[in-house]
Amino acid sequence: MPSAVPAPSDRPRPPPLDARARAALDDEAGLADSTRWFDAPDGSRRAETRLALSGLYCAGCAGVIEAALRALPGVERAEVQGSAERAQVCWRPDALRASQLVEAVRAAGYDAHPARSEAALEARAREGRRALWRLFVAWFCMMQVMMVATPSYVSGPGELAPDLEQLLRWGGWVLSLPVMLFSAGPFFASALRGLRQGKVVMDLPVALGLLIAFLASTAATFEPGPPGPGGDLGGEVWFDSLTMFVAFLLAGRWLELRGRERVARALDSLLRELPDSVERRDAEGRIETVAVARLAVGDTLRLQPGQAVPADGRLVEGRSSFDEALLNGESRPVPRGPGEAVVAGSLNLAAPVWMQVQALGADTRRAQIVELMERARSARPALARTADRWAGPFLLGVLLLAAGAWAVWRQIDPAQALPVAVAVLIVTCPCALSLAAPATLLAAAGGLARRGVLVQRLDAIEALARIDTACFDKTGTLSEDPLQLAEVRGGPAAPAERAAWIARALALAAGSSHPLSRALAQAGGPGTAVAEPLFVGDRVDEPGAGLAATDAAGRSWRLGSAAWVGPGAEALAEPARPAGARPWKGRPVVFLAPQPLAEGEQAMVFEFDERLREGALPLLAALQAEGLGLELLSGDRPAAVQAFGARLREAGAPAMRLQGAATPQLKLARLQDLQAEGHRVLMVGDGLNDGPVLAQADVSVALGHGAALSQQQADLVVLGSRLPEIAAARQRARKALAIVRENLVWALLYNLLALPLAMSGTLAPWAAGLGMAFSSLFVVGNALRAGR
Structure with a gap:
């Protein structure tokens, strides 16, 4: 009895990498856009x-790729986000090479390229074309199969001659072959890959x-005797249900793929491509067109209207x-003039201008934002991992129920x-169960971006x-x-x-x-122009305390909190005010003093005025309206923190717990206490000393103007430092x-x-599909x- 078994895939397994491809992948310069060292x-x-x-053809493919990557010696962590078709792998360069990561993915039956490479874009385009061709062949053949199956449905008993019915069955079998051998290839390929990995996908x-x-329909088509019901396999053919x-x-999967691409485009649309070339003015004033890759810091460039920076x-x-x-999430144009900063990826809208290059490539703000977004797209959320854990036992149960x-x-x-x-x-x-969480969270991430x-x-x-x-x-x-620097007191x-x-204070602060x-x-001020270097050696930066350095005479200087500068500094923080002077407002201060203070010397105090950040009051009000507890944890002096809290209350802010003199260790301890009491804590900060608490919090937010470390530790980064977006982000979450x-x-x-309907025989296979x-x-x- 002739039969046909579908091929395991509609395309051959990706070939091994050649020597040139391996060399390109193992070149650190070539991995710069997709690898963090x-x-x-x-x-x-x-x-x-x-x-x-x-x-990738289903959510279960992610587990197969993860298993293949984790089996490599030297891979410490591998996460695959099937919805975004991204993998994030942490590995040891001393134990393996980047090309081995790609080869492991290819050996598992898939393909991989460094993210944001031209090869990755080409692979995505090829995959889309192949999916469309599979869909076209399936629908075209389905319509032909339905056409040859129609006489069997509309004819009465005995009206269709046996030889004609047999011919129609052969026609249905022939028309089903392209569907099984080509269109349905991804289902067989995915199942076989999972079985090779010991997984039920x-x-x-x-x-x-x-x-x-x-196979049952094939057996019914070619078994001897007149066509009709009977036999161990039922004697019926389901080529029409099968192709349908x-x-x-x-x-459904093609539309699902389009939905995933829509989410990806929502994220990528924020990352406007840089121009391939730009006009540069050389030292003699001549203008030449050069590739962006040839630019250097200090070059002077001309930007035309409509050109990306x-x-x-x-x-x-100009x-x-x-x-x-x-940079800031605002769609409104921002005016810029001489001396003002422009960022890579922004778009010049109005007039020709000249700019001087200050940062290129990975050092630009754009590159940092791309890094943050790629990291999020490659992460696999806990909800998705939970759904995948349940999917395995569920599939085994399905197989047992079918049997x-x-x-x-x-x-x-x-x-x-x-x-x-x-x-x-x-x-x-x-499939729907495993798509529920990652597709939603990716859409929400695109909306937030x-x-x-x-x-x-x-x-x-x-x-x-x-x-x-x-x-x-x-x-x-x-x-x-x-x-704003308001007053300088003390000192000589x-x-x-x-x-x-x-001058020493300014040099330390720089x-x-x-x-x-x-x-x-x-602030600048007297003493800023000093011919000789003020300090020798490296500057010490102690988070939460201050700065220190040694001058050419060998004397150590400290700039920072009273505790950091030394005894006697705190007494200068809140001086007695003469009659008629304005009352003390607890303004922020920073101290400067040599170490140790000589007899008759006293520390110098710099006082600052601080204003409420725009959007602080709406944010606090919105969070309180949702029932959140509010706390202020500051390393500033308790008097300054209390004064700031009073200013908040006067402006109409809700009541919040205030804690001053909070070192990074004290902030961390407070968060741990809150979490021990069962609270889920959000931490918002921007400074270098906020890194530990941002990492400890259940969810952390860093502002766009803040220190790089705080942004690396944070779960979310608010570009433009617009505080109300934190409340809006929570609502979207x-x-x-x-x-x-x-x-x-x-x-x-x-x-x-659907399961009872299928088991009762009410639901036909085509309707189940x-x-x-x-x-x-x-x-x-x-x-x-979630993205709207």
Whole structure:
């Protein structure tokens, strides 16, 4: 009896890498856009590489790729986000090479390229074309099969001659071959890859159902004797149901793929491509067109209207408006003039201008934002991992139920046994269950990115929706940055010596990211022009305390808090005010003193005025309205913190717990106490000393102007430092979590309702395929609401 067995895939397994491809992947310069290099706690080097994947056909493919990557010696962590077709791998360069990561993915039957490479874009385009061709072949053949099957449905008993009925069956078999050998290839390929890895993937029940139905129909077509019911396999053919199921399922998956691409485009649309070339003015004033890759820091460039800015820099000539949605989430143009900064990826809208390059490539703000977004797209959320853990046992249960249904129906009606078993296998595929969380969270991340809030960890969206306490840093977070230098007191009385002390304070403050240091460095003043270097050796930067350095005479100087500077500094913080002077407002202060103070010397005190940051009051009011507890944790002096709290209350802010003199250790201890009491804590900060508490919090937010370390530790980064976006982000997170619940409930209810129909013989295999495709499509479509 002739038969046909479908090929395991519609395309050959990706070939091994050739020598040139391996060399390109193992070149660190070539991996710069997709790999982050860092030192582990033990001092050894680590790499974190993001790969763009192709060939994924169901949520279960992610587990197969993860297993293949984790089996490599030297891979410490591998996470695959199937919805975004991204993998994030942490590996040891001393144990393996980047090319081995790609080869492991290819050996598992998929393909991989470094993220954001041209090869990755080409692979995505090829995958889209191949999916469209599979869909076209399935629908075309389905219509032809339905045409040749129609006479069997419309003719009465005895009206269709046996030889003509047999000819129609042969025609249905021939027309089904392209569907099985090409269109349905991804289902068989995915199932086989999972079995090789010892995993029961979601396409296994689908592949079994297709294979059983096709083989049974083939046997019925070619067995001797007149066509008709009977025999162990029922004697019926299901070529029409088979091709209809494949067509419906591929249509659902193609629409699902389009939905995933829509989410990816929502994220990528914020990352406007840099120009390939730009006009540069050389030292002799001549203008030449050069590739962006040939630019260097200090080059002077001309930007035409409509041109994207190729690097971070400042304007030197001309005025124009720039679209800086990438930086601050605002779609309104921002005016810029000479001396003002422009960022890579922003768009010149109005007039020609000249700019000077200050940062290129990975050092630009654009590159940092791309890094944050890619990290979020590659992460696999906890909700998705939980759904995947349940999917394995669920699939085993489906296989057992299908076998049981076949055995029972063999006793009731042998002709219905196979259709029932196939319908059970198909209708219960948990694709929708595994798509429920990642598709929603990715859509929410895209919506937040459009508002200028970058998500670094998808799990943070769930955590943000569940917080009940919000903690804030004060200086630079709730207060405006930069502060204004209001008064300088203490120090030596002689003008020349006093100017020298101020110069040392300015030199120590230069380059520090702390708001008080930035305010002091920007203030300028007497003594800023000093011919000889003020300090020798490296500057010490102690988070939460201050700065220290040694001058050419060997004397140590400290700038920072009273405790850091030494005894006697605190007494200068709140001086007695003469009669008629304005009352003390607890203004922020920073101290300067040599170590140790000589007899008759006293520390110098710099006082600053601070204003409430725009948006602080609406944020606090919105969070309190949602029932959150509010706390202010500041390293500033208790008097300054109390004065700031009083200013908040006078402006109409809700009551909040205040804690001053909070070192990084005390802030960390407070968060740990809150968490020990069962609270879920949000921490908002921007300074270098906020790194530990940002890492400890259940969910953390860093502001766009803050220190790089705080942004690396934070789960979300608010571009443009617009505080009300934090409240809006929480509302969107709660909406996303509600949509995840809707999707999970829908997926479970669908299976609970469809399974009895399939086991009772009410649901035909083609209808089961239609229901499965509709279920996945509903989940993806509902998930897209989280991005709006």
